[in-house]
Amino acid sequence: MRDDRGRFRTLSGIPVKHVYSWEDREGVDEMETVSEPGRFPYTRSIHETLYRKRLWTMRQFAGFGTPADTNERFRYLLDNGQTGLSTAFDMPTLMGHDSDDPLSLGEVGREGVAIDTIDDMETLFRDIPLDKVSTSMTINGPAIMVLAMYVVAAERQGVPPSKLRGTLQNDILKEYIAQKEWIYPPVPSMRIITDMLTYCTKEMPLWNTISISGYHIREAGSTAVQELAFTLADGFAYVEAGIAAGLDVDDFAPRLSFFWNAHNDFFEEIAKYRAARRIWAKRMKNRYGAKKERSWMVRFHTQTAGCSLTAQQVENNIARVAYQALAAVLGGTQSLHTNSMDEALALPTEKAVRIALRTQQILAHETGVINTVDPLGGSWFVEELTDRMEEEAERYFAEIDERGGVIAGIEQGYFQREIADAAFRYQREVETEERIVVGVNRFVDHDEKEETTPLLEIAPEVEKDQVERLERFRASRNAALVKKALADVCAAAASDTNLMPVVLQAVRHGATLGEMVGVIREQFGVYREPAVF
Amino acid sequence: MDRPIRVLVGKVGLDGHDRGVKVVASALRDAGMEVIYTGLHQTPENVVRAAVEEDVEVVAISILSGAHMTLFPRLLELLRENGRDDILLCGGGIIPEKDRLALEKIGVGALFGPGTDTTEIVSYLEEEVKKRRAR
Numbered sequence: 001m002r003d004d005r006g007r008f009r010t011l012s013g014i015p016v017k018h019v020y021s022w023e024d025r026e027g028v029d030e031m032e033t034v035s036e037p038g039r040f041p042y043t044r045s046i047h048e049t050l051y052r053k054r055l056w057t058m059r060q061f062a063g064f065g066t067p068a069d070t071n072e073r074f075r076y077l078l079d080n081g082q083t084g085l086s087t088a089f090d091m092p093t094l095m096g097h098d099s100d101d102p103l104s105l106g107e108v109g110r111e112g113v114a115i116d117t118i119d120d121m122e123t124l125f126r127d128i129p130l131d132k133v134s135t136s137m138t139i140n141g142p143a144i145m146v147l148a149m150y151v152v153a154a155e156r157q158g159v160p161p162s163k164l165r166g167t168l169q170n171d172i173l174k175e176y177i178a179q180k181e182w183i184y185p186p187v188p189s190m191r192i193i194t195d196m197l198t199y200c201t202k203e204m205p206l207w208n209t210i211s212i213s214g215y216h217i218r219e220a221g222s223t224a225v226q227e228l229a230f231t232l233a234d235g236f237a238y239v240e241a242g243i244a245a246g247l248d249v250d251d252f253a254p255r256l257s258f259f260w261n262a263h264n265d266f267f268e269e270i271a272k273y274r275a276a277r278r279i280w281a282k283r284m285k286n287r288y289g290a291k292k293e294r295s296w297m298v299r300f301h302t303q304t305a306g307c308s309l310t311a312q313q314v315e316n317n318i319a320r321v322a323y324q325a326l327a328a329v330l331g332g333t334q335s336l337h338t339n340s341m342d343e344a345l346a347l348p349t350e351k352a353v354r355i356a357l358r359t360q361q362i363l364a365h366e367t368g369v370i371n372t373v374d375p376l377g378g379s380w381f382v383e384e385l386t387d388r389m390e391e392e393a394e395r396y397f398a399e400i401d402e403r404g405g406v407i408a409g410i411e412q413g414y415f416q417r418e419i420a421d422a423a424f425r426y427q428r429e430v431e432t433e434e435r436i437v438v439g440v441n442r443f444v445d446h447d448e449k450e451e452t453t454p455l456l457e458i459a460p461e462v463e464k465d466q467v468e469r470l471e472r473f474r475a476s477r478n479a480a481l482v483k484k485a486l487a488d489v490c491a492a493a494a495s496d497t498n499l500m501p502v503v504l505q506a507v508r509h510g511a512t513l514g515e516m517v518g519v520i521r522e523q524f525g526v527y528r529e530p531a532v533f
Numbered sequence: 534m535d536r537p538i539r540v541l542v543g544k545v546g547l548d549g550h551d552r553g554v555k556v557v558a559s560a561l562r563d564a565g566m567e568v569i570y571t572g573l574h575q576t577p578e579n580v581v582r583a584a585v586e587e588d589v590e591v592v593a594i595s596i597l598s599g600a601h602m603t604l605f606p607r608l609l610e611l612l613r614e615n616g617r618d619d620i621l622l623c624g625g626g627i628i629p630e631k632d633r634l635a636l637e638k639i640g641v642g643a644l645f646g647p648g649t650d651t652t653e654i655v656s657y658l659e660e661e662v663k664k665r666r667a668r
Binding site for chain 1: 549
């Protein structure tokens with residue numbers, strides 16, 4: 001029975017028994033560990049009535065080409081019943097380079113939208129009222145510049161920062177650990193984050209300042225347990241940094257949110273979300289002394305697992321995404337992105353995105369899963385698996401503490417090696433057929449032709465157009481004001497003056513993303529990863 | 534193989550997706566090859582310089598940023614300029630079939646997509662290098 005070996009443990013390797021019963025839960029105080037929806041430690045849900053009161057936000061991540069191209073896709077999604085926006089930036093923007101930087105050559109607008117200037121940001125949200133729509137922005141290295149551009153774009157629509165709702169990813173620690181789009185070294189990067197926490201706590205009460213992300217850790221190859229543990233450890237590091245910067249934990253913790261992956265192992269994923277809520281609540285209350293209930297709550301966005309999509313038999317991905325989305329909803333997510341079937345080949349077409357969005361709508365309106373909160377609560381198996389996930393995560397926290405914390409672990413290459421090892425182990429299991437991947441190592445269609453799938457193509461003119469627009473923008477500015485504003489940013493970086501007000505001022509005067517990143521780089525230097533495999 | 538194959542495995546451009554490149558690097562090493570990994574965010578110039586200095590027989594590049602139609606031709610051009618077009622340039626990532634065929638036509642070796650078995654990559658490199666050594 002060689003094929004069965006992989007089946008009776010979770011994707012993280014936790015062994016699973018053939019049946020669970022009340023005997024597995026003997027001696028457990030269910031009122032304390034499981035509790036009730038809306039009650040500490042929120043194992044079951046952070047809300048008492050959850051989706052009966054309000055459905056999750058259907059938020060498809062989108063971005064490609066020029067700001068005008070993405071603006072069109074945003075309006076298409078809103079017209080089709082999407083309820084929030086989520087912006088994907090291109091590689092140069094993520095790395096803090098302008099579109100005309102030599103390092104950007106060939107990458108402009110390819111994997112997301114190119115944003116260089118306040119003009120681009122205004123175009124991106126043209127005809128979208130920023131006081132009505134909540135917006136998520138996946139940006140980390142240059143997060144402070146992008147947030148400032150968003151605030152100024154809203155200002156020009158007549159919307160004050162206090163009314164803006166949305167989320168900035170702004171989770172630099174997971175960049176070093178997994179996603180690898182960094183600019184500065186970890187320590188000064190954490191300072192930028194505490195500057196933003198300080199600003200947002202005062203000026204943007206409805207804004208989620210950091211979306212502490214396990215998604216990318218998982219995509220890089222980690223197990224569910226590692227995703228859970230490393231992400232929460234990052235979260236604790238931000239809380240400690242905020243407290244060390246002199247903030248009251250209850251002033252900023254309620255605006256921290258999370259972002260999880262939804263992978264294939266159905267029950268393990270559900271157990272992961274439940275364990276995350278419980279671990280966070282207990283730590284926030286007991287270790288960090290948070291008193292507000294909102295500081296204890298894990299609010300989270302979920303995206304189905306991009307790395308689980310196959311390039312083979314792409315329509316099969318529709319089924320994968322539907323199961324993953326169901327796990328996220330049974331796990332109590334506040335917001336969800338469902339991947340499109342064609343994403344192992346290219347950025348998604350409109351049709352593929354529509355099917356992905358409809359998958360969520362079918363889940364919400366046809367299946368009845370929204371009627372009851374945490375319907376799996378009390379399942380002997382799910383409760384047991386939730387406890388196991390918590391135990392395994394605690395083991396990782398102890399290891400991270402022993403290594404001197406998250407930044408020390410990054411510098412030692414610890415997380416990177418753990419994840420690479422897990423990814424390699426998984427690949428081996430697939431190749432030896434201990435793990436079955438339908439259409440890849442089983443049920444293969446040998447006559448399949450890739451060109452039958454229509455793909456989204458990014459026109460080569462996008463780069464040229466964007467660079468020309470940037471040149472015109474630069475020529476239209478008051479050069480003396482830009483120079484002065486950039487000098488102020490540089491000076492703030494060299495001192496302990498909060499960066500946010502000077503970056504806002506630089507954006508108003510037309511400083512580009514790359515220029516602002518550049519002057520701070522002079523002070524902070526660049527990060528280089530020790531290349532290990 | 535009388536002596537191990539020397540491979541430079543690299544990431545070019547801005548994309549930070551390094552799961553695939555690390556899995557492949559480990560698989561090649563386990564198959565007995567000498568593997569040098571460039572690390573992330575390299576320019577084509579850096580990669581070719583390292584390939585020449587390390588005197589490799591294969592340069593294997595991973596790209597998931599969509600910049601493959603710019604970066605692969607540039608790498609080929611630099612290898613030629615350095616008189617090292619004997620080095621096999623191949624790779625993998627998210628590369629649509631149309632682009633893959635166009636790149637193969639200008640002299641890029643095999644480009645492997647998602648779902649590829651690493652043993653397939655190992656046997657491809659062994660065969661190609663054997664042919665090249667016999668020339």
